Amino acid sequence: MADLSGKILIVDDDRDHLALVGRYAASAGHNFQLAASGTEAINHINSFTFTVVITDMIMAGTDGMQLIRHIREHSPSTSVIAMTGYSNNYSYTDVIKAGASDFIVKPFPKDELIAKLRRIFREQSLLNNLRRELQYHKDVSAELLAAKNTVQQANEVKNGFINTISHEFLTPMNGILGFLELLTETTLSRKQQDFLHLIQLSANRLMGLINQLLDFSHSEDRRQRQDISFQPHAILEQTVRAITPKAKEKGLKLSFHVEHDVPTALQGDPNIIQQILNSLLENAVKFTERGEISIRAAVEQEKPPDGIILRFSIRDSGCGIPATKQEEIFAPFSQADEYLTRRHEGAGLGLAICTRLVPMINGRIWVKSKINQGSTFYFTARLRTLSPSSPPQNQLRA
Known part of the structure; x- marks a missing residue:
């Protein structure tokens, strides 16, 4: 079927009126085709794609209603303007329900038809742009x-x-x-x-x-999370004890603290939390030559209806990270700068692992750092509560 985009098909078995509507279309610069019957119009529609069909409703043989239904079935992108008379059997509701885009009552002035055509072509243009x-x-x-x-x-x-x-x-x-x-x-x-x-x-x-x-x-x-009860204090204590020998070798002070509003027991995935803590603590020990490393667990102010958001922070007194590098360090095989790679051996995967694990506990991870003043890494975990808040916990120091 040939595409005659922008072309109008005018259908009316009254040849005088057909010629008049053709002159209206020509005066506005439209390209058009004339058909003196519904059957002739169907033959044209089966061969070409028209943008608009202007059809009379009362015609011998194939009338306007049958033609509209044929257009809707075989050329759904074509708009239809139905021409009706005051004495016609078809109402506005009838022709719109059949699938016409608009209707015009005979006799009509040229300007009214041109205005309707202009609106339809504008809508067709918008629709075509939307399709593209x-x-x-x-x-x-x-x-x-x-x-x-x-x-x-x-x-x-x-x-x-x-x-x-x-x-x-x-x-x-x-x-x-x-x-x-x-x-x-x-x-x-x-x-x-x-x-x-x-x-x-x-x-x-x-x-x-x-x-x-x-x-x-x-x-x-790793796709599936564990959902078991655990004690945040015990997780921190185990993590700190595991890293204590490395901290002692460098003469570093290691401490942890659980805020009083943190519940004694929570439900979630303690293994993921412990793996993130291990990676962040190992990094802190690696990049801290002297001073202290502290871990803190606290409840975020934002409280979801089904539990709490627990925030962990790991603060060190190490070399710090330049502001321009603080986003890059979370990428795989990355360290803050080349000189760090030489001084502190490693593959640069610890933070990348943390970045992948944090979404599994519905949390986020970020850092605040200043050169020669140290860094504080934060991450959160969304957990369910099982018991009332626990009393303050003692600190463990190495």
Whole structure:
């Protein structure tokens, strides 16, 4: 079917009136086709696409109502103006229900018809623009979906590779660490002991990197949350105790505090919370040369109807992070600057792991930091309450 966009089909079995309406259309510069019967009009409609059909309602053979129904079925984008007389059997309601866009009562002046045509062409233009816009958005959405699927597939391949390689490293690394531990029980000279200590430090650092790669890979695959009861105070205490030996090696003071309004027991996923705390604490110890690291748990002022929002903060007195780098550090394999990478070995995955885990507890993570004054990392967790608020907890210090 040929597309005659902007063309009008005028239908009337009264040839004098048909010619008159044609002159009206021509005076406004419209391109038009004439049809002296409903049957002739249907033949034109089956061959071409018209923007507007102006049709009389009372015609011999195929009348205007039958023609409108045919247009609605075979050319739904075409607008119809029905020409009716005062004595016609068809009312305004009848022709609009049949699918006409407008109607005009005969006899009518030229200006009235031209005004109706102008409105219909304007509406058609807006509708066509909307269709193009919708198609554009549909195409863009399809492209974005394809790109998303490509990225997901690439991530699956990458994570599978990381997972496989990391596991392949774990077995020999465990053997190396085990034999190094056995060597410490043998008789060694002072120089040999120093060498052994350096080897152990390097091996432990490599083991830490492997475990971090595994954590990063697993954080992307983790889909289901646990929903169990736990004690926030116990989670903090376990986390602090685990990191205490590393803090002691550097002479750092380590403390934690649970605010009095934090409930004794909560419901949620303690493993995710503990993993985030572990990563943030390890970072704090790594980037703090002297001073103190403190952890605090408090209830946010905003309270959802089904529980509370718990806010954790980890404050250190380390080197600080430049303001321009505070968003970048949450990306995978990123540290605040190259000099930090040289001074503080690591893959730069700890914060990326936290960023992936935080949404699983319906929380968020952010940082406040100043160069040479330290950093405070915050994250929140949305949890359900099980009991009234607990009394203040004592601090644990290392």
